[in-house]
Amino acid sequence: AAHRAPALISTMRALAVFLPVALLAASPPDPNDKPTTARWMAHNIVWGVLGTTSTRSQGSKPGDAFGNPYSFADVNGVPYFYVSDMDSSMIDLNLSSGSGGRASLAISEAALGTAIKACDIAAPPLGDPENPPCARLVLSGPMSKVKANSSEETSAKAALFAAHPSFKLYPPGHMFYVARMDIDSIWLIDAYGGPAYVAPDDYFKANSSSAAASSRNFQDGPPAGPSDKALCPVTGASINITAKTPAVGFKNGQKLFFSSEEAAKKYRDSPRDFWLAPHDTPLSGMDGARGLPDLRGTRVQCPMSGENMTVSMKTPRVDHKNGQAVYFCCHGCIMAFWRDPASLIVA
Known part of the structure; x- marks a missing residue:
């Protein structure tokens, strides 16, 4: 018409x-x-x-x-x-x-x-x-x-x-x-x-x-990568993610995975030490581009606002050393995390 x-x-x-x-x-x-x-x-x-x-x-x-x-x-x-x-x-x-x-x-x-x-x-x-x-x-x-x-x-x-x-x-x-x-x-x-x-x-x-x-759409970036593997932000050790993998949880359900409970404790004590800094080199290759684990297409909630999100290449995030990330709905929520990361850590 x-x-x-x-x-x-x-x-x-x-x-x-x-x-x-x-x-x-x-x-x-x-x-x-x-x-x-x-x-x-x-x-x-x-x-x-x-x-x-x-x-x-x-x-x-x-x-x-x-x-x-x-x-x-x-x-x-x-x-x-x-x-x-x-x-x-x-x-x-x-x-x-x-x-x-x-x-x-x-x-x-x-x-x-x-x-x-x-x-x-x-x-x-x-x-x-x-x-x-x-x-x-x-x-x-x-x-x-x-x-x-x-x-x-x-x-x-x-x-x-x-x-x-x-x-x-x-x-x-x-x-x-x-x-x-x-x-x-x-x-x-x-x-x-x-x-x-x-x-x-x-x-x-x-x-x-x-x-x-589709539940996993990769038109906006590299091909699919593993969603069950990670590198520890503290030690850099390889991790196969299972229900028993040591983790640090955030409000509304997101997690970072660690090679040991000791490494997880180090993160809880001083999260900023393990964020990817301006002079740090990100992971090389596809894993550096898409993140490891590759969570694109996964539904998560913003730790600050509780907003439901489906992870894509465009999703705002705080990158950590060795490829893991915490995802947020907006820049304001990232700023809140930067100001007081401990307030969003629950476990």
Whole structure:
């Protein structure tokens, strides 16, 4: 249509402020490619509003449309949720009965923060979550409870806990379990001219061909490197990262790995001694360019702000001697770390 402006829309959506609050795994896709845009959103956005039909008379009336902010994680295009039957939305759906019900998951590109200028209210003249180039996606379908101890539950939990580390701390007495949405309807607005209706088959096919929907995207740098190897910032010794590897933890979940507990203690006592200094030589070759371990495509949280990020070559960081790094959402959070590194170390 004449009133669509794909090139302008792509430019508006891709423009980022200096050191943006949210950093994206890859640039937004071409707005004309609806299935890829839908997959990109489902992969990069980790919360939305879950819509159900109320069965309750408290806080709503039976039959009302009920929207509830909900965290989720995408596994191969399927949204998974970590839920409890005590939650109002789950009462509406009654998943534990085995019958379940239908729901809709509404997500907005505005959840990615001010990196998307079309969504930024502070970006005149049109920045707003209702601005069509600020993409909106609604996934709908029946909800079901994932079988406990199944391989599906294992992979879904891994994705959920990686995207939402606090889930690991939820009280066991609330009987949380994994639920999934079987998508059968997709509504998308990512440009002027009205909604697009994406066929679920096209949505799922977009996975393998779309770098934006890939969990590890390396178009902006060297080829993939090892994510389970590191060099100790203190001793320089090689490390194979396992659950038992000595580590120093930071607020919101990031870690640095060390060759021994003694080396980790030296770092805790004086972190600045092991940051990469201006006259230090970084690692040579590909590992020096991409970092060791190579965490591109990994979701982490900023130790200062708690902002969710997907690590890329553009992610702000404090590099350490021998290749490891701590990642931050912005320059301001790095400055806070420089001023008082001990305040962000938790273990």
